[in-house]
Amino acid sequence: xxxxxxxxxxxxxxxxxxxxxxxxxxxxxxxxxxxxxxxxxxxxxxxxxxxxxxxxxxxxxxxxxxxxxxxxxxxxxxxxxxxxxxxxxxxxxxxxxxxxxxxxxxxxxxxxxxxxxxxxxxxxxxxxxxxxxxxxxxxxxxxxxxxxxxxxxxxxxxxxxxxxxxxxxxxxxxxxxxxxxxxxxx
Numbered sequence: 129x130x131x132x133x134x135x136x137x138x139x140x141x142x143x144x145x146x147x148x149x150x151x152x153x154x155x156x157x158x159x160x161x162x163x164x165x166x167x168x169x170x171x172x173x174x175x176x177x178x179x180x181x182x183x184x185x186x187x188x189x190x191x192x193x194x195x196x197x198x199x200x201x202x203x204x205x206x207x208x209x210x211x212x213x214x215x216x217x218x219x220x221x222x223x224x225x226x227x228x229x230x231x232x233x234x235x236x237x238x239x240x241x242x243x244x245x246x247x248x249x250x251x252x253x254x255x256x257x258x259x260x261x262x263x264x265x266x267x268x269x270x271x272x273x274x275x276x277x278x279x280x281x282x283x284x285x286x287x288x289x290x291x292x293x294x295x296x297x298x299x300x301x302x303x304x305x306x307x308x309x310x311x312x313x314x
Contacts, residue, residue: 195272209252
C-alpha cells in the first residue's frame with residue numbers, strides 16, 4: 129500500500145511537469161524588449177504571431193534581423209529538447225502505470241527516463257538562455273535595431289522553465305526514493 133502511495137505521488141509530480149512543459153511551449157509571453165512605442169513582446173518562436181524568421185529584413189534593419197535570428201535559433205533548440213523531454217516523460221508515465229498494475233519493470237529504466245527527461249529540459253533551457261541572452265528585469269530599453277546583442281527581458285516562459293528545472297530535480301530524487309523503497313521491500 130505504501131509503495132502505491134509513493135508511486136502515485138511520483139506519477140502526479142510527473143504529470144505536473146508534463147503540463148508545465150507543454151505550457152512553457154505555448155505561453156505567448158517569453159521575451160520583451162524596448163520601451164514606449166518601440167516596446168514589443170514575443171513568444172518562444174514568434175513576435176505578433178509571425179515567426180522571427182518571417183519578419184521583414186533588409187539592409188536598414190540588419191541588427192534587428194540578427195537579433196530575431198538569435199531568438200529563433202534559441203527557440204528551436206529549446207523546442208527540440210523540450211519535445212524530447214515530454215516524450216520521455218510520457219514513456220515514464222506509462223512505465224509507472226505498469227508498476228501500479230504490478231507488472232514487472234526494471235527500475236533502472238524509470239530512473240534513466242527521469243534523468244534523461246531532466247537533462248533534455250536542462251540542456252535545452254541552458255542553451256536557450258545562453259543564446260537569447262535574457263535578463264530577469266523590466267529594463268530592456270536597448271532594442272535589436274541599435275544592438276543585435278541587446279538583452280531581452282525574460283517573461284513568463286523562462287520563469288516556467290526555471291520552475292521546471294527544480295521540479296525535474298525533485299522528480300529524479302522522488303523516482304530514486306520510490307525504487308529504492310521497492311528494492312528494500314522486495
